[in-house]
Amino acid sequence: SSVVIYAPLCLSDSHRALSVTKSNGVPCRGKVLTLDNMNPNVRRVEYAVRGAIVQRAGQIEKELKEGVKKPFTEVIKANIGDAHAMGQKPISFLRQVLALCSYPELLEDNKFPEDAKHRARRILEACGGHSIGAYSASQGIECVRQDVARYIEKRDGGIPSNPDNIYLSTGASDAIVTMLKLLVCGEGRDRTGVMISIPQYPLYSAALADLGAVQISYYLDEDKCWSLDVAELKRAVDAARQHCNPRVLCIINPGNPTGQVQSRQCIEDVIRFAKEEHLFLMADEVYQDNVYAEGCKFHSFKKVLFEMGPAYSSTVEMASFHSTSKCYMGECGFRGGYMEVINMDPEVKAQLTKLVSVRLCPPVPGQALLDLVVNPPQPDEPSYNTFMKERTAVLAALAEKARLTEQIFNEVPGVTCNPVQGAMYTFPRIALPQKAIDKAKEEGQVPDMFYCMRLLEEEGICLVPGSGFGQREGTFHFRMTILPPTEKLKIVLQKISDFHVRFTQEFS
Amino acid sequence: SSVVIYAPLCLSDSHRALSVTKSNGVPCRGKVLTLDNMNPNVRRVEYAVRGAIVQRAGQIEKELKEGVKKPFTEVIKANIGDAHAMGQKPISFLRQVLALCSYPELLEDNKFPEDAKHRARRILEACGGHSIGAYSASQGIECVRQDVARYIEKRDGGIPSNPDNIYLSTGASDAIVTMLKLLVCGEGRDRTGVMISIPQYPLYSAALADLGAVQISYYLDEDKCWSLDVAELKRAVDAARQHCNPRVLCIINPGNPTGQVQSRQCIEDVIRFAKEEHLFLMADEVYQDNVYAEGCKFHSFKKVLFEMGPAYSSTVEMASFHSTSKCYMGECGFRGGYMEVINMDPEVKAQLTKLVSVRLCPPVPGQALLDLVVNPPQPDEPSYNTFMKERTAVLAALAEKARLTEQIFNEVPGVTCNPVQGAMYTFPRIALPQKAIDKAKEEGQVPDMFYCMRLLEEEGICLVPGSGFGQREGTFHFRMTILPPTEKLKIVLQKISDFHVRFTQEFS
Structure with a gap:
């Protein structure tokens, strides 16, 4: 089920409307759109x-x-x-602010804590006409992107993050598909190859089928707690170079469906491999707060990249993804998320910004929610204790x-x-x-x-x-x-x- | 700016990593992802x-x-x-229900009208775990789809609508792109051609560029209030058959950017043309409540199709689109919308359902909002007067x-x-x-x-x-x-x- 998916080809030889004449002389044509003449890439999608x-x-x-x-x-x-x-019950603070943003008349209500009101006012002020019903900038509300950048800086021990590199999205899935779409090019042996783990989260194989890209499978080692071995990456990329153009390496950490948490050493090895093999790194880090095992710790790819020094931090191209759907909040229905792009060619970034503008903007309630996730109540604020207890x-x-x-x-x-x-x-x-x-x-x-x-x-x-x-x-x-x-x-x-x-x- | 966009081709001859050696012997490679080797279809997108x-x-x-x-x-x-x-101020009723859905503790609050509470309870009961933070079914919450179907039936004077044919979406744009994606197939002269009006809403040309489909332009008649003439459709489709496979006809009514409202006669002519030319109809009807001119009235393509009798209503394949972003509510930020598919091949419908499942679900707050738009306060309900006044x-x-x-x-x-x-x-x-x-x-x-x-x-x-x-x-x-x-x-x-x-x- 999980090997290579080849570039687009059509399932039927011709898609021109067929005219068949019934016995009464009336032309009888089939459906315009059938399983045989629909987009063959969509047919190949499995989820x-x-x-x-x-x-x-x-x-x-x-x-x-x-x-x-x-x-x-x-x-x-x-x-x-x-x-x-x-x-699982929603985190009260998140929902209080969302209710305030939805119906700002509640800002006059004494039942809501002051920090929730403050957050709601700040979000509303950043919205067109002070309403979450206005479109936002296509890249996302500017103040939310600033808060995301500050969150990343804090998470990564001060390594700088630029709000211009943050793109808010409709859940992480949306950003992942958009990023893959930018990267897919070429035909036949020149077709873009994308490395994904096996087992994988099937969004990846589905997106690659849809885009007609070549899936390059590398296997996680079940006997070693589903860990990732660079020798296996090397085997997979070398084999793939025979029939496609490997350009992307996708990593899910912590792992889905496999639940492993990668060591710092492993991440460093992966980054070195990506640089050597000239691959664009996509780091799916939506479970970054979900680490349970003793001795395990979440290390962001960005932090490790920057700790490896300028030979890496100024060259390796990367996108990392996060979401409001997982972690402690589990707010899947809001479809909130973001990606951070690093070392992306400025001309490509302009193309990315153009591409996301066609869909106008990610859902604004999801953007508001993301803002609260990256900027939660602080110890001196009234909602802090309840928030921490729930989390x-x-x-x-x-x-x-x-x-x-x-x-x-x-x-x-x-x-x-x-x-x-x-x-x-x-x-x-x-x-x-x-x-x-x-x-x-x-x-x-x-x-x-x-x-x-x-x-x-x-x-x-x-x-x-x-x-x-x-x-x-x-x-x-x-x-x-x-x-x-x-x-x-x-x-x-x-x-x-x-x-x-x-x-x-x-x-x- | 608006003529034909051809099928995918690559901008550079080869995308393999180039190794150039600097004077110090260190290999110096460019970016993995550049303007020259990115997805050429994305480059062609304009919005x-x-x-x-x-x-x-x-x-x-x-x-x-x-x-x-x-x-x-x-x-x-x-x-x-x-x-x-x-x-423009949000409609109070919509936002009250959204606040109640976001923070259900407010259901105990006497400040909210009973009908708003009733709607919120009904939506919450249809959500997993009674939370709008749960994923919905990929096609959308079932009770919302039922409400949409009832709304369409009422709008169209009783012509039946099946909730199984309703797909909720992330704004209308999402549904339009998804539908186009299903329809695109073939290479060279067999490539799918899509007829769009000129002037058009550039989502269409952007999506066609992205999908590598062929744009077939038909011109609206500026001298006749931007009306649509079937002779012009015929001219365009005949010319296009020389170099592609025309399969889709897109109509925007009321028109964007042109503001015309199509007459019933015009719609009938268009439907007849679509049947004759064996085209899949896409009716963008997001401005259906925005009709101002005296003597003008919105006629849905679905209603006209069914009034034309079974020779049409049982054969012409169609998708129509609606949104929460326009009309009187203007709730763009929530990214709510739906499409209704008619006469779609059941096997293709199964593929459509599979395809939308990859993105999990449309934003649930947008689905909740859509439910209110299609099921607004009724004359015997406490919010009716305020709602009607605001609308x-x-x-x-x-x-x-x-x-x-x-x-x-x-x-x-x-x-x-x-x-x-x-x-x-x-x-x-x-x-x-x-x-x-x-x-x-x-x-x-x-x-x-x-x-x-x-x-x-x-x-x-x-x-x-x-x-x-x-x-x-x-x-x-x-x-x-x-x-x-x-x-x-x-x-x-x-x-x-x-x-x-x-x-x-x-x-x-």
Whole structure:
């Protein structure tokens, strides 16, 4: 499922309207737009996180509502990192400011803390006509970009960040696709190749298929906690140079779906590799606050790059991505995010600015939310204590759930689970009996999809098969989010464990 | 500026990293990503509404803030249909519900009307975890899609609308680009051709450049109030069949930038033409509530299509688009919108659903807002009177401003202005003296850009040159929004009129 996707070609030889004459002499033509003559790149797009299994989960939910009897009473959708859907409560401060921005009459209301009002006033003053209903600048509201730059500087121990290099976006996905779009060029052997990890987050493979770029897969080392080895990067890029033009290296840290947190040394090696191989670096760092394992720490690519000295910090081209959807806030619905570009050619930057202007601007409520995330309440402000209490509770619960998940899964024979060092997912390896693999093939399914479908039908738990993210040939996995509330997570883990034992017995 | 854009080709012969050796023996390579080796389709994208003149307007604003002396004290940005930025106040009901959705603790507050609370509760119940911070279904929240379908049915006198055919989007732009993306296929003479009006809204030409599709220009008839003539459509499609595969016909009604409202007869003719020529229809109807001229009425393409009987209503494939950004609400910042697809091949629809799932979902606050727009307060509800008062006031003021604009411009020698029947813009024709045209060429500018830049520097008024929308060779125009408050609009119109006289004298 995860190898190379070639440059665009058309599925049918000709797309001109065909005229067929019916017996009554009336011309009878098919649809203008059919599966055969639509954009072939779109056909190649796959996005497992919301794929067939999630559609089936939706159907089952409807059946339950209609009173159909099932061995369970609700579907638990552990397929996606959607914190609020899993019951996580929004952070009060963020929502207070958003309510104030939405309906500024509330600024007269004494119920709201002064720091929330202050933030709302500041955001509104930066909006056209003092309304979040006005378009913003296409790159994002200037004061929000300034706050993002200050946040990055603070995070990276003072390394400067220029607001002109910050582009606000409609979630991180939007910025990632935009950046890839800029980078894709050439035909045949000159086509842009983009290196992505396997397993990967399928936004990447989907965007590459859509753009007709060449996917270059490099494998993470499951036996070493899904770590990244530069020798594997070198193998992959050398092989790819035979048939495309490798120009981009994408990294997800902390890892999705694999949950590893990269060491400082690893990041340095990757940066050195990117420079040597003349690659544009894309660092997907949306889980930067989600680090749980002892001894693990988030190191931003930007900080490591600048610590490597001017030979690197003034040459390596990079974009890094962040989002309001993950971390402690989990505000997925607002579609907030940003990217920072580093060492980008000024002429290309002008093209980037032009390109984003066509869509006018990212959603302004998401920009406002991002501003609060990068500029949260400070110790001397009235909302500080509540904010910190809420934030800490979410992150502590996630750390506990990460630990619990690893522990319970590793107790099941046939399941091997790396520690969830960070992010929000576990990607355990599952041993599938040969008879199950044969049965899946008989039914025209990949084996881990067969496994996940059975789990869904029997237990009402929706996971994503490992094949949706890519995995080494002959190995099988699934991705599960650790977001359900602790007590529910325990039940989910137990149900999956019991199912796995039952499934293994059935096919042995 | 507005003719044919050909399929992708690369600007440089090879994109492989070039190694040049410096005198010290250290290899010296250029940037990975440069203007020469970036995506050539992106380079071809142009979007005048936020182009060079708007960037200069931003600079002038900064200069004014820094105390630089100018012949004016503020820049008036009449380049874009951004109602709130022009001082229009948000509709109270919409914002009350949004505040309630953002911070549901406010549901306990007696200050909010019951119908606003009811709407907020209904939206929240349809959200994962009862939070607008959860992802929605990729196609949009189901109950919002149901409300949209009911709205369309009511608008179209009972013609049925299926919620499964509704796709919520990030503003209308997002849906338009997505639909075009599905339709683009083929290479060389088989490349998809897309018919767009000239003048057009430059989202279309930008999206076609980005997708490497072929733009087929058909001209609106300025002498007949910018009306659309099927003979001109026929001329354009016949000419285009020599070099591409015409598959799509895009219509903007009411027109942007031209402000015409199409008659029922015209729409029928267009639909008949689309069927005969086997074209997919895209109807951009985001200004459907913005109709001002006496005798003009908005007719939806869907309604006319269904009134033409089953030979049409069961065959012609169509997508129509709407948005929360225009009409009486003008909530551009929320990026809300939808499209309805009609007669779409079910397999293609499945591909569309898959494609939109990659971006996860449209912004949920925008979806909530759209729900209120399609399901506003009813006569028996407490917010009805205020809502109607606010709505009527906005639309009445726009009608007055449309009238005023036409009247004042037509008093100026050398300016010819069609009635602003609908939408939010005027697109007057301006006679430019030959000496001005020569001077512009000397300075490497198109003549109407030269004119608009002079206006900006002298009067602080920011318009968009007609060349950004396309116009018949040898004619010159500009687009101006009619959104400034009436008193300010009068001043703007007077200043432009005075400038035009002065400019004409200077170059005569």
